Amino acid sequence: MSGSTITPWVIGNWKMNPMQADASALLQDFKQLLNNQNIAEDSCHIGVAPVAIALSAVRDELKQANRKILTVAQDLSRKAGTGAYTGEISAELLKDSAIEFVLVGHSERREIFGDHPQIINEKVKNALNAGLGVIYCVGESLEQRESGQAEHVVLQQICDIAAVVQPAQWKSIVVAYEPIWAIGTGKTASPADAQAMHAKIREGLSQITPEGQQMAILYGGSVKPENAVELAACPDINGALVGGASLNAESFYQIAQAFANTK
Template identity: 75%
Template sequence: MSASTIRSWVIGNWKMNPVQADAQQLIQNLKQLLQHGPIAEQDCQLGIAPVSIALLPVREQLEDAAVKVVTVAQDVSRFPATGAYTGEISADLLKDSSIQFVLIGHSERREFFGDGPAVVADKIKHALAAGLTVIYCVGESLEQRESGLAEQVVLQQICDVASVVKQEQWSNVMIAYEPIWAIGTGKTASPQDAQSMHAKIREGLQQIAIQAGNSAILYGGSVKPENAVELAACPDINGALVGGASLNAESFYQIAQAFAKTK
């Protein structure tokens, strides 16, 4: 499978936003846009990652959307099944609640909550064992990029978890490349820089497993309607993990349209 034939994904990461009433209105606005201008699933699959307390309400509200929009958990416990882990939500509990997708390894989790390589690997192992699809986030800091270490850092983050992903499980893994210096800053990697890194990631994945080379690789880092078309035109960019722009239904919809039309 070539990169150009991999299905595009646009996933909105709401992070710790918004309040319940605004979340309901945001979903309603998105559903109205999709009702009037559907985006075919084969052209671009959509997903929303709300805060944990909104996972079920958002999933239920999306059930009657004109097109399929999956609900994505923003994180998952490193511990499996059930047990005495106050405040945690395991992959098994997500699956039991019909949440099939999860973000793992986001830079904010790594920086603020101590999600080092071992923790991230545990989360991925248990998520895949439970049958979830993982969106694994990788990315370098500005200092690492300016030091010429960007590719080394990103490829190492992939190697950190390769041992816990079985060959056949790579079909349930997506990669989200998010340069840390571009997250929430308004700065965006140029399409050329983003494509170059995505191509390196795909090359690294192909060396790990044939199936891994077919994984969708999403770009994240201040994605907005103004740069979505250029990013979508890059052959190895298979979609976007959208932060702030996903809190506006029109902006999120326009980004999804850009990938649906280009791919």
């Protein structure tokens, strides 16, 4: 059984971009594209993940769109609640600011900032317990893929969080598969390779939770309008976590449209 009946998700991860004026212009352009030709909410969930200092401003800007667009946090603290944790933003503070979803486990957090499985588990647990949805990122390096370890690495990352996710909380998780070697490089896993990994992820999820067959699994790795339609046609690819292309309103719109139309 595939996830072909799942409503797709297209999430734009702005990473450490852009400046305020450019962010405002980008959102205005994207809203205008939706005004010209709307993408129905039931055909595609759409979200934007800005830098932390822009979360509230982006949230307020998106309220003016002609459809719901989620404001997604790029990360959260491993510490819950409030307290003396300089520079941190907890799940509860995000929830209090009307943020509904948060990215956890992005490869840049793992590779650059040292988010190992214990830290990631604490973040996932905090997010879910605070009532946030989690977009949980998994993926392998080029070395791991070339050595034949890709599936093992990715499935282990799925298993890593199983200890902290309660049975009913799996409904609040979206998985994003992002081969590290394809992020920001212009390289993309072939649709066949991406579908094979997504099918393997769904198989692994289904062994952990009955929700596995209905969980959205997104592809992230140099997604752009030129490859979106082909990726969207794959039965177990239920959307995209979009990096660089989400900084261009037209490109991001075309990707969302591709998934909305294909599914």
